[in-house]
Amino acid sequence: MDEFKDDLEKSFKKINEGDILKGTVIGVSDTEVIVDLRYYAEGIIKLEELSNDPRFSIKEDIKVGEEISATVLSTDDGHGNILMSRKRADDILAWEHLQEDMDMKKIHTIKVAQAVKGGVITYLYGIRAFIPASQISIAYIEELEAVVGKEIDTIVITASAEDNKLVLSGREVEQERAEKDKNSRMSKLQKGLVTKGIVEKIVPYGAFVNIGDGLSGLLHISQISFKRLKSPNEVLKEGEEVTVKIID
Structure with a gap:
């Protein structure tokens, strides 16, 4: 009864453009995702509004039943649905997560997407991130192309939404692990x-x-x-x- 009451109240809640809403995926096609917002209208997220990550696959990365957050672009797409963008919501929420992760030194396992001058590119929370060549590993990386497609444990060392600048480091993760391992071995002597x-x-x-x-x-x-x-x-x-x- 209480759940029905909650759903009823939410169905009459006013939704505005720019709101970030959370919903459950109820349909996935080649061109769009349908989201149940527990509202009188469903949310529609077009393929081009799902992710900034060039490796993104709508069929592989979006599953029916998962919860996603998206920004309202229009309260009526002309067919009675709410037009939404997960990319825009990700951009807003991602920088908040990134700042928290940087403060906590949270480790993220990323996959290197591309080699560029001076380092490599990856994506974290849908945000393009740069890893300088000197920060990839403790070991010297002679050929940057050799790490493309490989997974690296990293931490955030720079996160600036204002400058749209996200920098990661795998080297710092390796150094900390090596130091802990060394201290552990020394403690046994x-x-x-x-x-x-x-x-x-x-x-x-x-x-x-x-x-x-x-x-x-x-x-x-x-x-x-x-x-x-x-x-x-x-x-x-x-x-x-x-x-x-x-x-x-």
Whole structure:
């Protein structure tokens, strides 16, 4: 009874151009989507008003039963229906979501759509986004075309509706994950552990030793030998295997 009352009240609610309404998809054709607005008239969204994403497919990306939001373009299309645009609603709502996602550092898995000068293009919430070449990955990307079609975990690093500027970064996601992984592995190392390692680099104050599993530590010059050394080079060389003890 209460649900019927709600539907009745909504059916008499005044709808104006520019309103953003939510409805349920009840029909999909090659040229348009029909939306149940729980109103006396149905909503019609033409194909060209569905998405800005060039990869969009009306048959694959829109399903009967799903809820979508759209902006009212006209309260009467000449056939008693409400003409709507999901693109315009997406543009308004997307920037709000993007700002929130940037603040929360929410991770989005995107698919690279196109390589351009200086980076690649993708789409997030229907908004065209740019990923600079330096922000695609920690690893150097020599051929940008090689990442087209691939999925990348990214975060939003710039979101400006005023400038219509959306920039993403995959590099920052990789860096944070690598740091967490490194900290996790380091937490498992116990003080006093004796292990073998490879001298990676010699510096005036000691040497950096790779102890495996992606971890390196500083072997201070004062800890290299019982005798006083002027330079680590007196007893060590890069690439040499050494036995070390973790003291801190």
